[in-house]
Amino acid sequence: MRRMREESAPEARHGYTIRQMAAEDLSAVMLLEQASFKNPWSQDLLKRELQHEWSTILLVEEEREADGPELLGLAIFWIVHDEVHVLNVATAPKHRRRGVARAVMDEVLARGRAKRCTLATLEVRKSNEAALQLYRAFGFRPVGIRPNYYVDEGEDAVVMVLDF
Template structure:
């Protein structure tokens, strides 16, 4: 039986805003996570927009360094959070990194008085769809042939919405 509310637990991950110094590590994560990763220039441009937020999920290492585990890129426009990109390094998936990033993303939207969150997700990305549904997102439409990767057939995106 699933409990409706769980007690908040201490996170093993540090969630923080990205800085320009993080660009090389974020580029490596993008390349490892996607066949069509965001470019260095695009990420750098996102850092300069007032409406754009990039969160990083990291964990501390024994020697005092930190390891990048995942990222969340989203816009806050008027009263809407629009999630553009959520990525977890392949070797760190199934550890709750994506969930922690989504919790932080939605908390930022609530703190900024947003009333709605939207996103697109690949129709074939069942783990992501399951994650988003667990937050209360619901499918509201389809964007045909939204994802176009070289050498691959186009893939539809499912548009999902969450009301705060």
């Protein structure tokens, strides 16, 4: 496996700052997960992702007047060999339709290209039309269905692939 852990300075793309998550961000990330999903990732699962060399959690932030940065969204992904696998993309409900997911996906894919990946994969809820449109806009194409992938709701996932 390739080493993924590289601390880099936060980047400001699309008017947002994108940086890697640190352990001290855990409480804010948990609030975002709970606001974004019926079945959010657990604190233990997020802690484990922070420990894996191949896993990266990117946070999207926006500066506020006096309060410091506000967490708008995140992406969790792995780079293993020559593949990027996107596990989770979340945008705070009040910040949806502002390009937050697009900005973080731009960064995820840029990091994959920088590591000379040849492929990106992800699963997305069959009913999540906004996400399906976003991923198609990046060039992802559906290649299959994972039946009952989201077990708690009994919903299928669309498997999508992007060739770099």
